[in-house]
Amino acid sequence: MSTIDAAAFHDFERDGWERAAEYYAAAFGDVTGQIAAPLLDAVGAGKGARVLDVATGPGFVAAAAANRGATVTALDFSPAMIAAARRLHPGIVFRDGDAEALPFDDASFDAVVMNFGLLHLARPESAIAEAHRVLRPGGRYAFTVWAPPNQAVGFGMALKAIETFGRTDVPLPEGPPFFRFSAVDESQQTLHRAGFVDADTRVVPLTWSLDSADAVFEALWRGGVRTAAVLRAQTPEALDAIRTSVRKSVERYKDGDRFVLPMPAVLASATKPGRS
Numbered sequence: 001m002s003t004i005d006a007a008a009f010h011d012f013e014r015d016g017w018e019r020a021a022e023y024y025a026a027a028f029g030d031v032t033g034q035i036a037a038p039l040l041d042a043v044g045a046g047k048g049a050r051v052l053d054v055a056t057g058p059g060f061v062a063a064a065a066a067n068r069g070a071t072v073t074a075l076d077f078s079p080a081m082i083a084a085a086r087r088l089h090p091g092i093v094f095r096d097g098d099a100e101a102l103p104f105d106d107a108s109f110d111a112v113v114m115n116f117g118l119l120h121l122a123r124p125e126s127a128i129a130e131a132h133r134v135l136r137p138g139g140r141y142a143f144t145v146w147a148p149p150n151q152a153v154g155f156g157m158a159l160k161a162i163e164t165f166g167r168t169d170v171p172l173p174e175g176p177p178f179f180r181f182s183a184v185d186e187s188q189q190t191l192h193r194a195g196f197v198d199a200d201t202r203v204v205p206l207t208w209s210l211d212s213a214d215a216v217f218e219a220l221w222r223g224g225v226r227t228a229a230v231l232r233a234q235t236p237e238a239l240d241a242i243r244t245s246v247r248k249s250v251e252r253y254k255d256g257d258r259f260v261l262p263m264p265a266v267l268a269s270a271t272k273p274g275r276s
């Protein structure tokens, strides 16, 4: 039996993103933005396509879609993220709203995308059902999540350091497993259960290029939500040991004057059946 309190986890995530919004673009934008082109290709988001970017954050994917000539709407549930996105991309329509209850009519988009959003949701199935509802028949849906932590090594090293030097049983609202959709079968089956067809999943090799060996810890500490909350719950001694361990792990990826970490992502896409 799941012990997840979806409402509590949803509020925990929203509060966390409100706090992280100021740091997120600098912390993660370089790596999450790299997948915008394959993500938009997967939904055929070309000139004139009506594209919805859900959980847009600072709007990296929305901006890439607008650059292709798509008609873009972007949505996020964090007012601070929406404010950051509007500052960065004043020409794009950004809306406050919830991925789990989209404020749009049925069949109003040709393509819906969600870049690294699904793994933060209390009710991911509701968000996938909503994407299906607002797509026109024949429309395309795609989302990305991180590959498992043994491949997306920035997460792997932090989780290992927390397990080794800190505690993982901290009192936080429980959410769905962070790496649930990293499993190709799970992504495809969930899309098919939601009524999509032709689900396809592939791994896209991204790299996280950092100017400091402390940048992974700092990104998770300031620009993340779940891991940030676990870190904040550690004792000062444990936190120091975790920070040092993550720094040493990052140093193994030194490349010239930078540190370059493999951070592959899983890109899943599918079609809403029918003809428009």
Ligand SMILES: C[S@@+](CC[C@H](N)C(=O)[O-])C[C@H]1O[C@@H](n2cnc3c(N)ncnc32)[C@H](O)[C@@H]1O
Residues within 6 Å of the ligand: 013, 017, 028, 029, 032, 033, 054, 055, 056, 057, 058, 059, 060, 061, 075, 076, 077, 078, 081, 097, 098, 099, 100, 114, 115, 116, 117, 120, 121, 122
């Ligand atoms: C990891 S960030 C991804 C941001 C962006 N898509 C990118 O490519 O970097 C996750 C985003 O999901 C948003 N988010 C989380 N849960 C949401 C929900 N239920 N509805 C709308 N946005 C949500 C957060 O506010 C945050 O901006």
